[in-house]
Structure formats: C-alpha cells, structure tokens
Amino acid sequence: MVPWRPLAAPVRLPLTLCVVCAWICGLFAPASARAEAPVELLPAIPPGSPAAGEGVVRSVIVVEASSSLRATDPKGQRKLAAELHVDLSRDGDEVAVVAFAGTAREVTSGFVTIRSPEDRATLKLAIRGIGTEGVWADFSAGLAAGRKLLEAAPGSPSDRELLLILGDESCDPDPRGPLGVAAQVARPHRMDAFCHEKVLKEIVPALGGAPVFAFGLSRSAPRAFLEALGRASGGLGMVAAEADDLPRFIAGIHARLRGTALMKGAPGAAIEVHDGAGSLDVALVAPRGAGARLLDPAGVEVPTHNEKPGEVLFVEGPAYRLFKVASPAVGAYRVAGGAGGRFVAVEGSSLWLEFVDAPEVAEVGKEIEVRVRLASASGELPSLAFLDRHELHLRGAQAASGELGCSGQLATVKPVLLRRGADGIYRARQAPRARGELCFQAELVPGPGGMLTRRSAPLVVRAVPRLKLVAAGMPAFAPVVQGQAVEAMLSLEGSEIAVPLEAQLSLEGGPGLSLSPASIALTAEGPRVFTLRVEADPAAEGGPRSVKLEVRPVKPKGHETRAILLEGEVTVVPLTFWERTHPWIAVGSGGLVLLLFGLGLFLPPRFGRRLVLRYEDRRAPEVPRTGTCVLRKQARAGFYRGARLLLGAAGPVRTGAVVELRPASGGGVVARPLGGKVVREIPAEDAVALGEPREVRAVVLKDGVFRCAPSARYEVIDTGLVFWIEVGR
Structure with a gap:
C-alpha cells in the first residue's frame, strides 16, 4: 500500500495540460473530424422526481478553488460549466454557489431564486469571482457545506435538490486541520481513502436523497470514488474523457431532471421538438465569431434581442451561445452557422404521467380497472405516434390488512408492459385477494425514437369487504x-x-x-x-x-x-285557475291599494313652505288689529284633499269666512270671495307718496277666483278685512 502524499506538481502539470489541450482542441475541431455520438440517456430518474411536476429545482454548485486548478483547469472550464448550469436552470429554480479549497465558503450567501436575466447574471458574476489561491483542497468540506445549505432551505414535496461538484476532485486537506489530524491518527498513509470514506459514510447519507453530480477535470481524478459517489447518492460521477464532456455533462443533468433525452450534434443537425414541449434550451460551443443562429421549424431565425426574455432568452457567453425558447413549436429546429462547433439541446416537456379517475377502494375479489394516461396539465394528450415511440410499464403490489403499506414493495416488483388503447389511455385490471392495500405505479420509458421518461406518483387503493346495497322498494310518494x-x-x-x-x-x-x-x-x-x-x-x-x-x-x-x-x-x-293565479291577484291588489294610498297622500296641493299670510281687521280704524301666519302650518293638506284656509274679518276661521285661500301652481295662492263679496286691490301704505291720491282697483275674477300677487294688498269690501301674501326667508 503506497503511503499518501500530494501528487508532485511536475507530475500533475503535464498530465493535466494534456487533458485541457484535448478539451480545447476537441471543442474547436471540425465536425467531420469526430464521430457523431448517439443520443445518450443518463441513468433512470430517481423515484418521484418526474412525478413531481413543475416543482422547484434547488441546486448547490460546489466549485474547487485550490491552486492545483492552475494546472488542471487553466482556462476556467469548471466555472464555464457552472455558468452553463445557471443558464440552463428554469425560472423559479434556486441556485447557490460554494467555493472550497482547504475550507469551504458560501459565495452567494444562500440560494438565489432565478426570476429574471439579472438573477442569472448575479450568479454568474459570483462564479467568475472564484479564484485558485487555495493551498489545500478538501473535497469533503465543499460537499458538507452544500449539504448544510440544502438542509436549511425550506421546500415542498415537489421540489428536487442536487449538488454539482466541479474541480479535479482531489482530497488534499490541511494536515493540521481537523480532517488531516483525524486521518493521520486513523490511517496516516492513506489520506484520500480516509476522505472518501468520510464522504460516502457520513455526508452522503445525510443528504436526504439529494443526488450528487461530480465531474473530475483531471485524468488523475479518483474515478472509482466519483462513480461510487454517484451511485450512492443517486447521481453521477465521472472523469474527463472527451472534449465534449463538460457541456454534455451539464446538459445531461438538466435532461435527466426534465425526464427527456439529451440531444447533441454539429450545426445543421435537426433538433426535434416533440408533442407537449414546454421549453427548448440549445447551447452551442463554437469559436468566437462563428455567427451561430437558431432557426425554428419554419426556417425563421429565433430572435436574440431579448425584448421578451420570458418567451426567448439569448445568452452570449464567453464560451457558448445559449437559446432558451419557451413553448417551442413542434418540429425540427436547426443551428445555422457556428462552423467547427457543437451543440447540446434539452427539451422540457409539459406532459406528465397520471392515473385517470383512480378508485379509492376496491372490493375483495372484485376487479377494478386502473387507467393511466400521459397528458398536459390541461388534459391534452400527445399524438398516438408519439406514444408508440415509448413503452409504459405498470408495477402493482398488495399488502394484507395489518401489514405495512405496499408502496415500499413497488421497487421490487417486476413491471408489466401495457398497451395503449385507441384513445391513448393505458388500462389494466386487478382484483385484491384480501383486505389491505393495492399499490400501483406507472413508468413511461423511451422506446425506439422516444425521448421522454416519466414516473407517476404511487396510487394506493384500499381493499375492503364487498358492499351489499339493497332497498325495500320504491318510496311511496303521495300525490x-x-x-x-x-x-x-x-x-x-x-x-x-x-x-x-x-x-x-x-x-x-x-x-x-x-x-x-x-x-x-x-x-x-x-x-x-x-x-x-x-x-x-x-x-x-x-x-x-x-x-x-x-x-x-x-x-x-x-x-x-x-x-x-x-x-x-x-x-x-294540477292547480285550479284560482289556485294558480290568486297569489298574483292578491299581490296586484295590494300593490294597487298601496299606490292609491300613496297618491292620496302626496298628490293633494300644499301651500309653499315660505308663504306668509298677513291680515288686518279695519272695522275699528282707530285701533286696527293685525295678524300673521305661515300658510303651510295653518292649513294642511289631507288624504285626497288639498290645503285651504278660510279667512274671516278677524283672521282664520272655521265658519263665517268671507274669503277662501288655496294653493296654486308654481307655489302661488288663489283666493275665492265667499257670499258674493267684492274684493279690491289697494296699494300698500309705503307705496303711496305723501299727498298723492291712493289708487284702488277692483279685482277681476276668473272662474270665481283670482291669483294673489306677492305683497299686493286685498280688501274685502264691507267686511273690514285686508290681507296680503308675502314670501318669507
């Protein structure tokens, strides 16, 4: 067993420079110089991920910042890959950035929610600020920092989490630090093995199912450890082998998250957009000035002005050009120009796998029909030709009453291939054997020419005793x-x-x-x-x-x-005529009475509110008696009876009146002499100049009445009564 020691710089430098040169040369080599790789599918989606719908993807980018990267990544390709991950993320996704060398630090102070191009720019600026000044490289510290960020982040069951690690993935901690001291005590000759064991046995189990995607830039990166890390976490670990690895690796992660196939090729190749497509991301890695453009199925160039970033977002990066198209048209997109470049494309589908009208209970021994469909949120199904390019597998399990639920058994059950119906629905029948639970889960996988992977949420059906529903007969309703x-x-x-x-x-x-x-x-x-x-x-x-x-x-x-x-x-x-109509007759009669009552109250004429009656009794000229009254208060209107005032020689009276006053139109007053009396108009005292004769005029009656002029004085002859009307304030 070889004792642990850092790889000497003279040994690592030529090796890593070869890797980087291969990367650069591969990116800019002519398309004809390379064989076209087939469309590649990453490993199966973790359970529940595709069934989660449009939940938030919460990712932590862990970027190495040790000095060894000056040799293994002199062009900063790890940071370009991190930027590509940011650009491929959807609006609403959350991204955090962690840098590590001997220790780890948060670069973004938590997660940044992507809502606009400015949020993407903020994340990429933080990534570009990561240097290579670290003396040591503690891979486990970066991973542990990412785990803490995920643990502290609130989320919902539909959210998905992952860690993306970019560096040469060496574990070269400070010998005086906690990990270095602990390793020397345990296995002083194998620091890397101790570090790997800590990651696999302590950190990964604490991730809560979040997959780790680790990319080693150096061919000397620990391939076996990275692969074991990917398997243990449900992610993927790999070492640089080809020039296309970085963009293909990052795009492959997003294809996996979206449950679609990764598309890649040279400019001019078709980028097929399928039924139910919700988005299309195309990243082109090409020499500067190549002038790559994206053409839609109609041959129209996809705009790059970013006037409507919610529909089309174009990113001009230092090493790639990216098009993000929302709601792309079905058909073949193509990259025009971009000679010597390569593209990767990821399609986001709005189609999800679901059970249709799923039963909640099943009677023991009685078959139920389970129906599955692939549809959009609005219920639209793709074409039958699209479905025929895929296979649908159904798993079923049963747990008897008193046992644990059957959901955990689904992963161990052999799936059954279902055939679609003419309506695009997949059907299966199953009868429970005993009380308990039936569990089902459907999975759609690509067949020849297919591109979509989906897994439904588990369906749990309670198995219950048979229902017996009987009735004594039809209820006897009376007529x-x-x-x-x-x-x-x-x-x-x-x-x-x-x-x-x-x-x-x-x-x-x-x-x-x-x-x-x-x-x-x-x-x-x-x-x-x-x-x-x-x-x-x-x-x-x-x-x-x-x-x-x-x-x-x-x-x-x-x-x-x-x-x-x-x-x-x-x-x-049936009702008789009177039974049918008497309510309306009663209502109509009541309304008519109410109307007549209202008319009787409000139609009779009334004296104006400001009219004032003034009168004098001149039967004793030496001592004339005068009086005043407000006409409306003195004489009120009644029910269907207009207001009137009877006026005698001494003022208002009930009997023995000599003149009758009534309200007239326009707020005036008319007077009717009674008992054949004669009325004449006399001028007011203050209207006669000193020494001038008083002009007296007889009042002309019309229909027995005359209209009283304001302030004009009227004398009823041989009665001593003088009266006049004034308009008060």
Whole structure:
C-alpha cells in the first residue's frame, strides 16, 4: 500500500495540460473530424422526481478553488460549466454557489431564486469571482457545506435538490486541520481513502436523497470514488474523457431532471421538438465569431434581442451561445452557422404521467380497472405516434390488512408492459385477494425514437369487504300538488356496509320534479331509513308519471357499480285557475291599494313652505288689529284633499269666512270671495307718496277666483278685512 502524499506538481502539470489541450482542441475541431455520438440517456430518474411536476429545482454548485486548478483547469472550464448550469436552470429554480479549497465558503450567501436575466447574471458574476489561491483542497468540506445549505432551505414535496461538484476532485486537506489530524491518527498513509470514506459514510447519507453530480477535470481524478459517489447518492460521477464532456455533462443533468433525452450534434443537425414541449434550451460551443443562429421549424431565425426574455432568452457567453425558447413549436429546429462547433439541446416537456379517475377502494375479489394516461396539465394528450415511440410499464403490489403499506414493495416488483388503447389511455385490471392495500405505479420509458421518461406518483387503493346495497322498494310518494312537496321513506334495510360511504340520490321522471336530499351518508352502524322529499314545480305537467330513483355510491371512489335503481310512480296534481293565479291577484291588489294610498297622500296641493299670510281687521280704524301666519302650518293638506284656509274679518276661521285661500301652481295662492263679496286691490301704505291720491282697483275674477300677487294688498269690501301674501326667508 503506497503511503499518501500530494501528487508532485511536475507530475500533475503535464498530465493535466494534456487533458485541457484535448478539451480545447476537441471543442474547436471540425465536425467531420469526430464521430457523431448517439443520443445518450443518463441513468433512470430517481423515484418521484418526474412525478413531481413543475416543482422547484434547488441546486448547490460546489466549485474547487485550490491552486492545483492552475494546472488542471487553466482556462476556467469548471466555472464555464457552472455558468452553463445557471443558464440552463428554469425560472423559479434556486441556485447557490460554494467555493472550497482547504475550507469551504458560501459565495452567494444562500440560494438565489432565478426570476429574471439579472438573477442569472448575479450568479454568474459570483462564479467568475472564484479564484485558485487555495493551498489545500478538501473535497469533503465543499460537499458538507452544500449539504448544510440544502438542509436549511425550506421546500415542498415537489421540489428536487442536487449538488454539482466541479474541480479535479482531489482530497488534499490541511494536515493540521481537523480532517488531516483525524486521518493521520486513523490511517496516516492513506489520506484520500480516509476522505472518501468520510464522504460516502457520513455526508452522503445525510443528504436526504439529494443526488450528487461530480465531474473530475483531471485524468488523475479518483474515478472509482466519483462513480461510487454517484451511485450512492443517486447521481453521477465521472472523469474527463472527451472534449465534449463538460457541456454534455451539464446538459445531461438538466435532461435527466426534465425526464427527456439529451440531444447533441454539429450545426445543421435537426433538433426535434416533440408533442407537449414546454421549453427548448440549445447551447452551442463554437469559436468566437462563428455567427451561430437558431432557426425554428419554419426556417425563421429565433430572435436574440431579448425584448421578451420570458418567451426567448439569448445568452452570449464567453464560451457558448445559449437559446432558451419557451413553448417551442413542434418540429425540427436547426443551428445555422457556428462552423467547427457543437451543440447540446434539452427539451422540457409539459406532459406528465397520471392515473385517470383512480378508485379509492376496491372490493375483495372484485376487479377494478386502473387507467393511466400521459397528458398536459390541461388534459391534452400527445399524438398516438408519439406514444408508440415509448413503452409504459405498470408495477402493482398488495399488502394484507395489518401489514405495512405496499408502496415500499413497488421497487421490487417486476413491471408489466401495457398497451395503449385507441384513445391513448393505458388500462389494466386487478382484483385484491384480501383486505389491505393495492399499490400501483406507472413508468413511461423511451422506446425506439422516444425521448421522454416519466414516473407517476404511487396510487394506493384500499381493499375492503364487498358492499351489499339493497332497498325495500320504491318510496311511496303521495300525490303532489304543483308548487308543493311530499315526503316518503327510503329503506335500505339489509345493506351490508363495511366502510363509511356517501351515496348520491337522483330522480328521473321528466322535468318539474326535484328530490332532496341530494346525498346520504351510510356507515356500518348508522341508520338505514331516510326521509326523501319530492317537490313539484308550479309548471310541472299534471298527471301520473313513471319515475326512477337511483342510489349510487360516489365516495370513496370504487363502489359506483353497486348502484341500485328503483322504479315507481309519482302523481302530480294540477292547480285550479284560482289556485294558480290568486297569489298574483292578491299581490296586484295590494300593490294597487298601496299606490292609491300613496297618491292620496302626496298628490293633494300644499301651500309653499315660505308663504306668509298677513291680515288686518279695519272695522275699528282707530285701533286696527293685525295678524300673521305661515300658510303651510295653518292649513294642511289631507288624504285626497288639498290645503285651504278660510279667512274671516278677524283672521282664520272655521265658519263665517268671507274669503277662501288655496294653493296654486308654481307655489302661488288663489283666493275665492265667499257670499258674493267684492274684493279690491289697494296699494300698500309705503307705496303711496305723501299727498298723492291712493289708487284702488277692483279685482277681476276668473272662474270665481283670482291669483294673489306677492305683497299686493286685498280688501274685502264691507267686511273690514285686508290681507296680503308675502314670501318669507
């Protein structure tokens, strides 16, 4: 066993320079100089990942910053790969960056949620700031820092997490640090083995299922350890072998996360976009100035102006050009230009695998049908030709009552290949053998020409005893009058119910009849007799009619075939003309009375609010008596009776009046002399100049009345009464 010691720089430098030169030369070599690799699928998606839908992808990029990278990565390819990971991430994904050498540090102070091109730029700026000043390289420290970030991040069950590690993956810690001291005590001659054991036995089990994707830049990187790390975490570990490894590796991670096949090739090759595509990311690695463009299936150039980054985002990086197209058209995209370059493309699909109308319960010994479909969130199915390029496998397991659930057994069960129906639905039938649980999980895998991998969420169906639902007969409903209701009893005596259920009630018998309640609850020990109410609409057709009463179990799903149908007769009694119309007559009469009452209150004329009556009794000229009153207060209108004021010689009276005052249109007042009296208009005292004669005019009557002019004084001859109307304030 060779004692542990750092690899001498003179030995590592030529070796790593060869790797880097191969990388650079491979990137810029003509397409004809290399054989085209087939479309590559990374290992199967971890359980639950594709079923999670559009959950957040939370990733930690762990970048080495030790001085050994000056030799193994002089061009900073690890940082370019990290930037490509940022650009390939979707909006809404969360990314954090950690740098490690002898110790680890957070570069981004936690996760950055990608919501705009500015967020991507912030992450890439942080990545570019990582240097190569570290003297030591503790791989385990970087991995542990990434684990802590994931542990502290809140999330939901649909989220996915991963760690991406980029460096030469050496474990060369400070001998005076905790890991170095512990290694010297345990195995002083094998520092790397001690470090690897710590990672595999302590750090990886604490990741909570988050896969680790580790990329070793140097051919001297510990291949066996990286591969073991990938297997143990559910990710992938590899060492640089070809020039295409870095972009293909990063794009492969995103293809795996999206459950699609990685597409790669030289400019001019077709980039097929399939049914249900939700996004397309194309990254081209080519010499500067190659002028690569992306053409859609119609041959139109995909814009690069970023006016609508939510639809098309273009990134001009130092080593690649990236197109992110949302909702791409189905068909073949192509890269034009970019001579000497290579592209990688990742399609994001909006199609997900799901169970259709899945039952919640299954009766022991009775078959149930399990249906599976591949569809978008809106329920749209892909073409049958697309489905035929894939295979659907179904796993099923059963656990008896009292045992642990059957979900954990699915991974050990051999899957069964299902054939699609003409409607694009996959079907299978299964009957439980005993009480307990049935579990199912479907998985879609690519066949010849296929590209999509999907795994459904597990379906758990309770296996319950058989349901027996019986009824004593159709409820006996009495004749029901139009617009009224009758009640009858529904007896389900003799039914055998093992689990609580809800049954839906429906009545078929033509229009005009309604049934309540709409549903009933049934339990093992609950009531078996229920009161039903049938109501006839006022417009329902009269006479006897045949009806059907259906009692259908609806909750939980799985008992629908146990519905029972009862047939009987309900007679609708029609209303007479008076019964049908008397409510409207009563309402109309009441409305008319109310209208007449209102008219009687509000139509009679009233005196204006500001009209004031002034009067004088001049029967004793030496001592004239005067009076004043507000007309509206003195004389009020009655029910269908207008306001009026009777005026005698001494003022308002009830009898013996000489003149009657009534309100007139426009807020005026009209006066009617009574008893053949004559009225004349006299000027006011202050209107006659000193020494001038007083002009007296007789009032002309029209229809026995005259209109009182404001402030004009009127004298009723031979009575001594003088009155006039003023408008108050």
